[in-house]
Amino acid sequence: MTxxxxxxxxDRRNFLKLAGLGTLAGGASIVAGxxxxxxxxxxxxxxxxxxxxxxxxxxxARF
Amino acid sequence: xxxVTSVQAEIASEDADRAILYGFIGRMLQAAPxxxxxxxxxxxxxxxxxxxxxxAGLSAAAExxxxxxxxxxxxxxxxxxxxxxxxxxxxxxxxGFLHEKPLADLRATMSRYGIERSEGVSEPEDHIAALMQxxxxxxxxxxxxxxxxxxxxxxxxxxxxxxxxxxxxxLSATDTDAFYAAVGALGRVFxxxxxxxxxxxx
Numbered sequence: 001m002t003x004x005x006x007x008x009x010x011d012r013r014n015f016l017k018l019a020g021l022g023t024l025a026g027g028a029s030i031v032a033g034x035x036x037x038x039x040x041x042x043x044x045x046x047x048x049x050x051x052x053x054x055x056x057x058x059x060x061a062r063f
Numbered sequence: 064x065x066x067v068t069s070v071q072a073e074i075a076s077e078d079a080d081r082a083i084l085y086g087f088i089g090r091m092l093q094a095a096p097x098x099x100x101x102x103x104x105x106x107x108x109x110x111x112x113x114x115x116x117x118x119a120g121l122s123a124a125a126e127x128x129x130x131x132x133x134x135x136x137x138x139x140x141x142x143x144x145x146x147x148x149x150x151x152x153x154x155x156x157x158x159g160f161l162h163e164k165p166l167a168d169l170r171a172t173m174s175r176y177g178i179e180r181s182e183g184v185s186e187p188e189d190h191i192a193a194l195m196q197x198x199x200x201x202x203x204x205x206x207x208x209x210x211x212x213x214x215x216x217x218x219x220x221x222x223x224x225x226x227x228x229x230x231x232x233x234l235s236a237t238d239t240d241a242f243y244a245a246v247g248a249l250g251r252v253f254x255x256x257x258x259x260x261x262x263x264x265x
Contacts, residue, residue: 005264008263009212011263012260012264013075013077015260016077016256019113020110020114020115020116021077021256022079022080023076023110024080024118
């Protein structure tokens with residue numbers, strides 16, 4: 001990583017923290033209880049990007 | 064149902080919060096929240112940051128909301144009789160029609176990441192809720208590995224940045240329901256933060 005990239009990354013982290021991201025006190029509670037539209041993949045974690053390896057299923061709202 | 068545990072421990076706390084917020088906003092726009100969800104939202108702690116203030120606004124709006132009312136409001140806003148007040152699809156927002164090029168572009172990206180629509184689902188994939196949850200998955204690594212910041216930026220710029228901010232701004236101004244207006248305000252603030260943050264590392 002170049003110095004500029006390191007600095008950019010640090011700046012970005014600081015910016016996000018100032019915006020309120022990184023310290024969400026209620027983070028866990030707003031996640032709990034919601035209906036998940038995105039489900040865990042069936043064969044995730046191999047590091048490959050091909051469909052068969054990282055199959056991801058999601059459902060949109062039933063209109 | 065995966066809860067906060069779906070956010071991998073190895074990602075930085077601010078990225079974990081980004082994933083949480085994307086997922087949360089996505090779920091609020093996928094279906095009306097339950098009374099249990101509302102109880103949790105009322106209990107949110109907030110601070111003076113822009114995101115914290117938007118969450119405080121949502122928490123306050125949840126005080127007088129009920130699952131029953133929100134279910135009706137959700138119909139009026141996003142489904143309606145034939146068409147709701149909003150048509151929350153990227154293609155529609157960008158071109159005035161569903162199923163146009165923005166959707167085709169998204170499908171190409173999804174195929175690259177191995178993201179698929181489940182069988183029997185016929186709604187276009189560029190619904191705002193689906194896009195929010197795709198970002199959640201890219202950040203948290205639900206698609207097999209954590210997407211790099213460059214990949215996240217590309218996805219955001221190509222499929223979200225061009226229209227989601229407008230959608231959330233419009234939603235924040237709705238008179239139909241105060242809770243969903245607050246969801247809009249939260250989304251608007253968050254999309255602006257994301258756009259600025261991505262621009263810092265270009």
